[in-house]
Amino acid sequence: MGEFLKVVHFRQAEEQVKQFFPSPRSEKLGLSAALHRVLAVPVLSPEDLPFFHRSTVDGYALDAASSYGSSESMPAYLSLRGEVKMGEASRLALQKGECCWIPTGGMLPAGADAAVMVEYTERLGDDTVLVYRPVAPWENVMQRGEDIRKDQVIMPAGKTLRPQDIGLLASLGITRVQVQSPLRVGILSTGDEIIPAEAEPGPGQVRDVNSFTLAAAVRADGGSPTNYPIIADDFSVLKEAVGQALEENDIILLSGGSSVGIMDVTLDVLLSFPGAGLLFHGVAVKPGKPTLAVSIGEKMALGLPGHPVSALMMYHVICSPALRTTRAGWVHAQLQVNLASQAGRDDFIPVVLKEEEEGIVATPLLGKSGLMRILSMADGYIHIPYEKQGLEAGQYVQVHPF
């Protein structure tokens, strides 16, 4: 039985993968294509927003001082000087004691510094408006530049663009943005017993599941996955396949037979490339101990356990935090049962979430770690830290949604 050379705590593994993770290139995209992409550079506002003083109500634009002292019993009498139309600059210039009709979103005319809501006014004939309530200067108005000032940094590099961010960019007339290109991730399954998913397994054979789960997980995290044919457990075959995948990708994910011997071959192959450095070999967690990382020049190779449940779990624990471009979800849930764990090892346990009246409740899915069904039933997983011997029913836990 082979030895784990460099077993680390999973936080260390996560940090090391982050530290040596390849840097993405960048590209310029139109706004519609930029959804869920990550800004490669900060964005500065090219102009003031709004670009003019804008009414936030339907009513009358006026000089605020003209309304001072008015009340229900003693309205201010203003002369109506016409109206502001949507989408047009008014040629009006109001004097004290004058007003004009203004719709929500309309541009304040010269001489006006506030708007009074139509509800607090009354028309008297064609040219007089009664105002029953005083307004302060700039009341019911969004001032030029109040939302955003020209040259202000509105979004930092590294921000993932959501619909509302795309809206903010559009509102400033920014229709193309420099964003990170997705990292190219090559996915290789190894193992003499592994057959393609569409094939009929003979006795002792299992279908290639990791190619599908890992590619889907990479895509969900914002990466660009490429699948390669299944590789036999043989040094020279593996070396050639890895060489090609390294050339065509930024990162490669290998998932191998779960026995230690195959891990050893994988490790030997990876370390045979120039510029290769072992980051770790073995992570002190359950499930998923046989996990390794090697940095190869600017690129990176991760070896994951062969079993699909462990492979996907370890992908989530060590690779996803570095790759994903959307923020990890946060779910705070109450644990429904006691959970025992062995101290000195981090446990990751799949859970089902249920929304109850008092809040969200998490129920662990226990069973043999090999069950595929459990992973598909799970809404997420919880983590029992290294130093704990378990968790108690009723305790609040952080659930990492899948």
Place this chain on the structure above:
Amino acid sequence: MGEFLKVVHFRQAEEQVKQFFPSPRSEKLGLSAALHRVLAVPVLSPEDLPFFHRSTVDGYALDAASSYGSSESMPAYLSLRGEVKMGEASRLALQKGECCWIPTGGMLPAGADAAVMVEYTERLGDDTVLVYRPVAPWENVMQRGEDIRKDQVIMPAGKTLRPQDIGLLASLGITRVQVQSPLRVGILSTGDEIIPAEAEPGPGQVRDVNSFTLAAAVRADGGSPTNYPIIADDFSVLKEAVGQALEENDIILLSGGSSVGIMDVTLDVLLSFPGAGLLFHGVAVKPGKPTLAVSIGEKMALGLPGHPVSALMMYHVICSPALRTTRAGWVHAQLQVNLASQAGRDDFIPVVLKEEEEGIVATPLLGKSGLMRILSMADGYIHIPYEKQGLEAGQYVQVHPF
């Protein structure tokens, strides 16, 4: 000022939109393309998983009874009968008192009903194995069909496929699935003051933001958006544009100038189509009162407020729950400040989330509802219900992530 004909509580609006929402068609896709799609029909397992009794450890396969009574001081002596190779059916048939080497994932040979971990054994020469611990029948074995039985429903219709679900399908040899086609959503912006985002606004004009935010939100929710050119506030122009969009889509989203007059024209246009029925006109929330829904035959039209912040918020409140194919996020956070609200109206308030040691803290983003910047800063929003006059600092609130 126009009248709201049928003002409803937002839950009612959400329910009515759900009830009259168009039904998606379905299509058959390969697994890789099916990520985040929704199953149109239930999936049954075509076979047992695993397909054979499989060892879950590296060790020796044996008849469990041969190990009974063994201990550290009194090991059982078994005859070694060779080994099982990965991916091969063993031709061995073990007798009582015999064992063979088996790797993790290997197929149990005939006559064996358990496996003992290599750690609890010792080799004595070429043909004897000492077993230091008894195993129970089926210990360290995953039995045929233990994970999934043939013809068992493994996923219900309506399930959104995540990476692990795709993995489970692959493990059963299911490489194509019948999924819902994305609903086609036409997006129309109306308003004389609205100009395309790439244009330079003159005084009083604003750029078309809703086309971008709504299309991105629809895409994020799993729909297939199409944008149409900006429409002037004119009955016959609007009627023609709406007619075309209704023909080409399942749902149309109109966002108009926020003044009530424009809403009235929109409503008149929508109700002029054969089979049109008003669901509601006005929702008792802030921001976003001027929101309407009309069902037109099998299709649906939603009128949203013109202001981008209100439009996106109302999209999230009434349309997204019916459209989205991924589960809404759950965030339980502690409110950092007191929040006042007017009873008799549902308030939706954008918040920023921060992870603190004690948990997640939500800070409301207050300010004029028109600020674009706020929406882009927000991580989500909270809801102050109808009957409440506010929320207190320290209270736990449900945050709807954007």
